[in-house]
Every structure is written in structure tokens, then in C-alpha cells.
Amino acid sequence: MALRTLATRRRLGLGFQSIRGLQTFSLPDLPYDYGALEPAISGEIMQLHHQKHHQTYITNYNKALEQLDAAMAKGDAPTVVKLQSAIKFNGGGHVNHSIFWKNLAPVREGGGEPPKGSLGSTIDTNFGSLEALIQKMNAEGAAVQGSGWVWLGVDKELKKLVIETTANQDPLVTKGSLVPLLGIDVWEHAYYLQYKNVRPDYLKNIWKVMNWKYASQVYEKECP
Numbered sequence: 483m484a485l486r487t488l489a490t491r492r493r494l495g496l497g498f499q500s501i502r503g504l505q506t507f508s509l510p511d512l513p514y515d516y517g518a519l520e521p522a523i524s525g526e527i528m529q530l531h532h533q534k535h536h537q538t539y540i541t542n543y544n545k546a547l548e549q550l551d552a553a554m555a556k557g558d559a560p561t562v563v564k565l566q567s568a569i570k571f572n573g574g575g576h577v578n579h580s581i582f583w584k585n586l587a588p589v590r591e592g593g594g595e596p597p598k599g600s601l602g603s604t605i606d607t608n609f610g611s612l613e614a615l616i617q618k619m620n621a622e623g624a625a626v627q628g629s630g631w632v633w634l635g636v637d638k639e640l641k642k643l644v645i646e647t648t649a650n651q652d653p654l655v656t657k658g659s660l661v662p663l664l665g666i667d668v669w670e671h672a673y674y675l676q677y678k679n680v681r682p683d684y685l686k687n688i689w690k691v692m693n694w695k696y697a698s699q700v701y702e703k704e705c706p
């Protein structure tokens with residue numbers, strides 16, 4: 483019965499729901515059509531990435547949370563500890579992809595337009611220029627071994643922009659008091675169907691659909 487309730491609520495497209503006090507998650511809608519980022523990122527990649535990859539992280543995250551809930555109710559400490567890696571990986575996958583979709587925007591909706599306001603001037607101060615920032619992020623993203631992410635974040639304590647990479651699906655919060663402004667997925671599933679093994683070309687083109695407006699909004703909220 484509980485599972486049927488969960489399935490029904492997922493179909494309603496709610497971002498999360500509470501079952502027996504346990505909060506679970508569902509796939510957020512994309513703010514644009516799958517093909518809207520072409521030619522930078524193909525519609526086929528976007529559809530698979532969203533419907534299959536992101537959905538799988540959510541499914542496995544919910545499963546792990548339900549197992550955690552049961553283990554905690556039984557006081558089963560070894561199982562609680564054992565579940566941490568699945569929660570970090572799949573929960574991180576959900577967190578990271580939820581940010582990633584908002585980091586992108588179709589060109590006709592401002593994708594690729596350079597940041598204005600305080601973020602634009604802080605980038606110039608911290609990195610010299612927007613072009614210098616892009617080159618540094620591309621170099622670090624290309625150098626990620628295996629699968630992971632390259633991030634532009636803001637260190638809230640130091641009020642400074644930082645470039646960081648994380649392995650697998652580790653979210654940026656695993657690196658300290660950093661808030662993500664932009665995250666680029668460098669897993670092969672994000673580019674291989676279109677760019678094959680040439681990750682640097684994917685990194686070069688993704689800036690054409692980067693949603694700097696979103697990054698600026700987060701930055702201004704964190705560093706008013």
C-alpha cells in the first residue's frame with residue numbers, strides 16, 4: 483500500500499513526499515525541452531541523462547533511505563553504517579544533477595550570456611577575466627580521472643570564488659563551506675553520444691548554454 487502511495491505521488495510530479503515520516507524524492511522537470519540546448523548538447527543526451535541516469539540515482543537514493551529508515555527502527559547499527567556509501571553516491575547524484583539542469587539554458591533564453599553585476603566583477607577580480615576562469619575550469623574538468631564534476635563555488639567564509647573538482651557523485655559540500663554556482667558533469671554519460679572520447683570539446687561547447695543568470699542569483703543570495 484505504501485509503495486502504491488509512493489508511486490502515485492511520484493506520478494503527480496511532486497519534488498518529494500513523506501511516507502511514514504520518511505522523505506523521498508522524485509525527478510524534477512527540466513526547465514526547457516530536451517532538444518533546446520542543441521547544438522551544444524544533443525536532445526538524445528539530455529533525455530537519457532535526465533530520464534535514465536538522474537532517475538536511477540533517485541530510485542536508488544529512495545531505496546537506500548527506506549533501508550536506512552528500517553535499519554534505524556531496528557537499531558541495526560552495522561546496516562546503518564553500510565548504507566552510507568549508497569546514500570552519498572545516489573543522493574549526491576540527485577543533488578548534483580538537480581543543480582546541473584539549472585546551470586544550463588537555451589541560447590534564446592540567455593544561455594551563454596556572460597555574467598553581469600557583482601558576480602561578473604568578482605570573476606574579474608579573482609581570475610583576471612571570464613575567459614581565464616573558463617580555461618581553468620576546462621583544464622581541471624578535462625583532468626578529472628574517471629568520472630566526476632568540476633565546480634565554480636563560492637566560499638562563504640572567505641567571500642571568494644573557487645574552482646574545485648569532485649570524484650564520482652560527491653557533491654561540493656564534501657569540500658567544505660562551499661556553495662555551488664556552476665557544476666559541470668564530466669561523466670561520459672554527459673557527452674559520449676555526441677563528443678565520443680573528446681571531453682575537451684564538450685567542455686568548450688557547454689559554455690555556449692551556460693546559465694550565468696542562475697549562478698549570479700545564487701551568488702548574490704550568498705554574498706549580498
Ligand SMILES: [Fe+2]
Nearest residue numbers: 535667669672
Ligand atoms: Fe550525469
